[in-house]
Amino acid sequence: MTLNLQNLLDFQNIIDALQWGSFYALIALGYSMVYSILMLFNFAHGDIFMVGAYIGFGIASLLVGLTVAGSLALPGWVILILTLLGAMCLTSIVGMAVERIGYRPLRDAPRASAAITGLMIGIILEQGNLILLGAKRRSFPEIIESQTFSIGGVDITNIKIMIVGVSLAFMLALHLFIKKNKWGMAMRAMAFDYLVVPLMGVSINAIARMTFAIGSALAAVAGIFFGMAYPVLEPTMGIVYGWKAFVAAILGGRGSIMGACFAGFLIGFIEIFVPLVFPSTLRDLIAYSIILLILVYRPHGFFGEPYSAKLRL
Amino acid sequence: MRKALYVVLACVVLSLILSPCAWGRAKAIKIGINAPLTGDIPKVGEGTRYAAEMWKADIDAAGGLKVGKKKYPVELYIEDNESKAESAVRANTKLITDDEVLVIVGPQSSKQAVPAGEVANNWKTPMISPWSTNPDTTKDRPYVFRGCFLDPFQGPVLANFITEEFGFKKAAVLYDVASDYPKGLAEFFKEAWEKLHGRGSVVAFESFTTKDVDFSSQLNKIRNSGAQVLFTPQYYNEVALIVQQANSKGIKMPIVGSDSWGSAETVELCGEDCYGLFFSTHYAAAGAKGATKAFIDRYEKKYGYIPDDVGALTWDALRLVQSAIESCGKLTGRIEKDRKCVRNALAKIKKFDGITGNMTFTEEGDPIKCAVIVRISEKGEYEFFKSVCP
Numbered sequence: 001m002t003l004n005l006q007n008l009l010d011f012q013n014i015i016d017a018l019q020w021g022s023f024y025a026l027i028a029l030g031y032s033m034v035y036s037i038l039m040l041f042n043f044a045h046g047d048i049f050m051v052g053a054y055i056g057f058g059i060a061s062l063l064v065g066l067t068v069a070g071s072l073a074l075p076g077w078v079i080l081i082l083t084l085l086g087a088m089c090l091t092s093i094v095g096m097a098v099e100r101i102g103y104r105p106l107r108d109a110p111r112a113s114a115a116i117t118g119l120m121i122g123i124i125l126e127q128g129n130l131i132l133l134g135a136k137r138r139s140f141p142e143i144i145e146s147q148t149f150s151i152g153g154v155d156i157t158n159i160k161i162m163i164v165g166v167s168l169a170f171m172l173a174l175h176l177f178i179k180k181n182k183w184g185m186a187m188r189a190m191a192f193d194y195l196v197v198p199l200m201g202v203s204i205n206a207i208a209r210m211t212f213a214i215g216s217a218l219a220a221v222a223g224i225f226f227g228m229a230y231p232v233l234e235p236t237m238g239i240v241y242g243w244k245a246f247v248a249a250i251l252g253g254r255g256s257i258m259g260a261c262f263a264g265f266l267i268g269f270i271e272i273f274v275p276l277v278f279p280s281t282l283r284d285l286i287a288y289s290i291i292l293l294i295l296v297y298r299p300h301g302f303f304g305e306p307y308s309a310k311l312r313l
Numbered sequence: 314m315r316k317a318l319y320v321v322l323a324c325v326v327l328s329l330i331l332s333p334c335a336w337g338r339a340k341a342i343k344i345g346i347n348a349p350l351t352g353d354i355p356k357v358g359e360g361t362r363y364a365a366e367m368w369k370a371d372i373d374a375a376g377g378l379k380v381g382k383k384k385y386p387v388e389l390y391i392e393d394n395e396s397k398a399e400s401a402v403r404a405n406t407k408l409i410t411d412d413e414v415l416v417i418v419g420p421q422s423s424k425q426a427v428p429a430g431e432v433a434n435n436w437k438t439p440m441i442s443p444w445s446t447n448p449d450t451t452k453d454r455p456y457v458f459r460g461c462f463l464d465p466f467q468g469p470v471l472a473n474f475i476t477e478e479f480g481f482k483k484a485a486v487l488y489d490v491a492s493d494y495p496k497g498l499a500e501f502f503k504e505a506w507e508k509l510h511g512r513g514s515v516v517a518f519e520s521f522t523t524k525d526v527d528f529s530s531q532l533n534k535i536r537n538s539g540a541q542v543l544f545t546p547q548y549y550n551e552v553a554l555i556v557q558q559a560n561s562k563g564i565k566m567p568i569v570g571s572d573s574w575g576s577a578e579t580v581e582l583c584g585e586d587c588y589g590l591f592f593s594t595h596y597a598a599a600g601a602k603g604a605t606k607a608f609i610d611r612y613e614k615k616y617g618y619i620p621d622d623v624g625a626l627t628w629d630a631l632r633l634v635q636s637a638i639e640s641c642g643k644l645t646g647r648i649e650k651d652r653k654c655v656r657n658a659l660a661k662i663k664k665f666d667g668i669t670g671n672m673t674f675t676e677e678g679d680p681i682k683c684a685v686i687v688r689i690s691e692k693g694e695y696e697f698f699k700s701v702c703p
Contacts (some may be wrong), residue, residue: 135355137550139582148561154562182438230526232550232582240524275530281490281520
């Protein structure tokens with residue numbers, strides 16, 4: 001076992017951890033929001049992330065292909081914005097369909113049935129993709145040319161800065177939406193009590209649909225950024241990241257938006273920094289032991305409350 | 314009513330007796346293929362299947378496989394092992410017990426071939442893995458063979474090549490600890506490198522687990538370790554990610570790979586980042602001659618791309634199997650006996666002239682053959698750089 005503290009002081013790792021944490025935070029938000037409204041974890045969310053990445057891949061390949069062929073003359077950032085918007089819209093539709101087909105009929109069923117529904121939908125999405133596109137790995141097209149800046153021995157790419165910045169902007173936007181917007185307030189009210197609030201004229205179906213749509217759109221953003229940072233896509237890519245983001249959602253405090261973001265970045269930092277001190281073979285073992293230890297001392301996560309007596313959003 | 318039934322029955326019996334092929338045709342020889350058609354390395358499975366289908370087309374064109382004086386048709390039973398060890402074991406068990414195949418070709422990667430070889434050996438069914446380079450696949454298993462060189466050979470070949478070509482003294486290794494092949498080869502490389510340059514000359518020995526996509530902390534450690542070269546014996550999907558991430562971190566050291574890089578898809582996924590890099594493999598498609606060239610041309614014409622090493626090795630493995638079955642002399646139809654006969658015939662092959670080079674076989678059932686160092690050219694082709702023989 002080699003202990004090299006010099007590695008810990010390398011600023012490069014902080015940049016990498018911020019990027020890595022952004023994915024977890026964006027995915028964890030979807031788990032957290034659905035939990036606060038419907039009191040269930042949408043286990044298909046990791047696979048919705050995968051669907052978002054593939055939809056983004058489809059749109060980006062089309063636009064990049066047309067630009068290369070010369071029939072469209074779009075700069076890279078326009079393609080990126082179009083890809084993001086298109087994938088967010090389409091993935092929200094997928095999310096809403098999952099809610100309508102998978103969860104609404106089971107809303108009053110035992111929680112366990114609703115939980116395994118998510119697992120089954122996840123498997124259907126993976127296998128559906130496998131049949132539709134085959135097992136071949138897909139290479140995410142280069143939307144924006146990667147440029148490396150070297151600042152004081154730290155190499156930062158423009159893509160990394162963009163991913164971290166835009167992810168934080170989306171999280172802030174979600175925060176403002178929930179706090180200020182009328183629909184956001186309805187979501188908070190629903191999170192407060194989903195039995196009484198519908199009596200006040202707020203439709204639980206509309207709110208549930210909206211929650212799934214927002215969560216899926218954020219998963220699509222994560223998927224596209226993931227594709228840009230790690231340009232090899234495969235149909236089962238959502239499983240592991242879904243699990244780890246689920247850990248982040250629990251660690252942040254079930255149903256807490258702030259908590260999900262914070263815990264997402266924390267897991268990113270732990271996963272990057274643990275192998276710097278310990279052998280990389282032991283990365284997940286040590287990383288998740290640390291998280292287990294945190295949960296032992298804070299069983300409700302960072303921002304969670306023991307009972308749903310307070311606003312969870 | 315009953316009368317009509319008798320008439321139908323009589324017709325059926327009569328037609329069976331009268332049609333000569335119904336009783337005169339020889340029972341088909343069943344060959345099992347255990348390949349990763351889905352999972353982490355589907356391109357490897359595709360290459361295996363295409364090569365096997367090409368071989369079967371040859372046999373069909375010749376009217377069957379000739380054993381003794383009889384010609385037998387050949388049937389392929391292709392099972393998907395999803396690139397998982399447990400699925401490969403299940404696939405082998407199914408091929409042996411349900412489909413009752415005579416011989417199994419595959420699995421390709423050591424992660425599946427090592428456990429699947431155990432099953433084949435226990436059931437006394439001959440198995441030949443075209444691509445598995447880990448020694449454990451065939452070790453103490455009389456029924457298991459292979460068509461490629463071994464990692465205890467490949468590791469030193471690469472260590473020597475880097476030392477001679479670049480004159481480096483400090484190396485870093487990055488490998489998947491959860492897979493038999495990268496883990497084994499990483500260790501053989503480390504051993505060979507330290508033998509050349511002394512203890513501690515492998516300055517970073519970093520690992521990750523299957524399905525990881527982010528290697529930032531490992532690469533940052535390697536960057537700070539003072540290594541001059543990075544060796545990474547990974548499969549094509551990981552190669553693309555590792556090389557691209559290293560470049561985005563400003564890591565300028567050359568990255569060297571092993572035979573798992575040789576897939577037709579490495580360059581497609583990795584792009585320009587991989588140009589100019591070296592790896593060791595079983596054959597180089599560019600500049601091939603003779604039977605090798607004929608195979609490459611046929612394959613490319615049929616499937617639209619140049620076959621990778623897996624395709625060529627599978628072809629050689631099937632040819633080995635073919636010559637073993639042919640030299641068996643006679644098939645009794647009793648599967649245990651025939652399997653034993655094929656096993657003995659395979660073990661008797663001492664020299665074989667394959668499209669991936671000449672092989673001589675050891676007692677363990679392992680071939681001794683040359684390795685090729687390939688450079689990825691500026692056009693993304695695999696260029697022959699040099700050949701290293703034992």
